Amino acid sequence: MPAEPTAARLERHLHGLRHGELRITRCCACGRAQFPPRSVCPGCHTAGPFVWETASGRATIWSFCVFHKAYLPPPAPQPPYTVAVVELVEGPHLVTNVVDADPTTLRVGEAVLPVFGPGGAAEVRFRPERGTR
Numbered sequence: 001m002p003a004e005p006t007a008a009r010l011e012r013h014l015h016g017l018r019h020g021e022l023r024i025t026r027c028c029a030c031g032r033a034q035f036p037p038r039s040v041c042p043g044c045h046t047a048g049p050f051v052w053e054t055a056s057g058r059a060t061i062w063s064f065c066v067f068h069k070a071y072l073p074p075p076a077p078q079p080p081y082t083v084a085v086v087e088l089v090e091g092p093h094l095v096t097n098v099v100d101a102d103p104t105t106l107r108v109g110e111a112v113l114p115v116f117g118p119g120g121a122a123e124v125r126f127r128p129e130r131g132t133r
Contacts, residue, residue: 009037012052014122022057022114022124024092025050035092057114059086059126062093066103086112086126100127 009025013036016023025037027050032043040047064084070076082098084106098106099115110128117123 006039013037016054017116017122017124018120020116022055022088023052024055024088024090025052033088033090033092035088035094053090055088055090055092058089058129059094059112059114061085061098061106061108061110061112062087063108064098064103064106082106084112084126094124097125098127099125 013023024033024035026033027041027043027046028048029046030041030044032041033053033055034042034050037050041050062085064082066080066082067077068079070078077097080103082101082103083095084098085093085095086098087093098112106128111130112126113129115125115127
């Protein structure tokens with residue numbers, strides 16, 4: 001059975017974002033969660049099958065940097081803005097923005113939660129979990 005085309009794999013993820021869900025795939029052979037979805041598991045190198053699941057959205061900041069230059073006009077983020085790699089509790093890493101936070105107070109290992117795009121936009125950013133309980 002041929003692998004699902006890349007566009008179809010990404011559409012499942014984008015559909016989830018439009019509905020406030022962060023969707024990832026999991027290898028049926030070894031159980032490794034992954035994003036972006038791939039045709040071959042990076043853990044066991046099996047060519048599928050994979051199952052889709054909705055991730056919890058809980059993550060920690062794995063790495064980040066603060067940009068002080070605008071590379072694109074609004075509505076793209078304007079300086080200063082934070083670009084981060086976050087690690088989902090399920091395992092995959094995502095490149096994203098951290099919003100609703102003073103960049104000088106962010107720390108590697110800090111817990112973050114997803115913020116989905118307004119009006120059903122297919123996007124996700126993250127914000128610090130602190131003070132949200």
